[in-house]
Amino acid sequence: MISFERFVLEDSGPVYLQIMRYIRQGIAAGVIGDREEVPSRRALSTLLGVNPNTIQKAYHMLEEEGIIQSRSGAKSYTCVDAGTIERIRREQFRSETCAWVKAMRQMGVSREEACALAEEFWEAGEADGTGDGNRFTAESGR
Amino acid sequence: MISFERFVLEDSGPVYLQIMRYIRQGIAAGVIGDREEVPSRRALSTLLGVNPNTIQKAYHMLEEEGIIQSRSGAKSYTCVDAGTIERIRREQFRSETCAWVKAMRQMGVSREEACALAEEFWEAGEADGTGDGNRFTAESGR
């Protein structure tokens, strides 16, 4: 069962995109593996305090990407082979890093300055793993 | 007159926030100075191909932040002293970098790997300043 322990619901951006990103990042990190059970739509909606339809939208789009497999009536599972993982990993890196680099360049920051700045924030988040905001888990029924 | 030459309209996220971010980044970079003329609502809306109300919303919120001053009937100007610039600069760095670091950590990337990756994207955007997407300018009437 994949865990939503580290998921933090942000108030910026669509919820269904946040969920999709969280799962993609988990796959890229190797925390989420192949043929792993996904929380049911209803269970996750209760856990996160959002509407089941929102979860369904996220899962449905992930299925269209070939990351999730759903059979009507049965549980849903991840579906990621080695090639898919590498593809997701590269795409996640690209989209996240590209945006940051563009922002830094736009502000006239050199690469060295930017990396030094990143180091500062890296250490800031080192101590506590929670940060601010709520934490959710899908590990209760294990 | 502040220039929108380097502004690229993204399809992700509210337009009024993109405009606010662009101006904040310009101030942080020192490209936009104090008492500088801002394109009129109508002119910028025509330039970017968006509704004048969207520009008004962005400008209005920037005015509430104390970055822009508007007098009914007259042109609008920036209003940033040294303290304001430093405040904006720090806040922009924080919000952009914090998000990237969080994403990288979530994907299990070390600080060294992340910086090496950033370097890769830094060089990629070095050659052409345009990237993909449209470019707009507010310098025509100079």
Added chain:
DNA sequence: GGAACTGTATTATACGACTGATACGGTTTG
């Protein structure tokens, strides 16, 4: 077989973002 789950689909409602059109009054400039 039947209860308790699953995924899937439908309808209605609400809100924010954005558009389009239009209007009013103040400022600037020839």
Added chain:
DNA sequence: CAAACCGTATCAGTCGTATAATACAGTTCC
């Protein structure tokens, strides 16, 4: 003064996101 700008305000309409309340069919398991 008067035209041409400017900021400001309002209204109606579209679209995407999210909610709420159901409903139905397939599966898992005792």
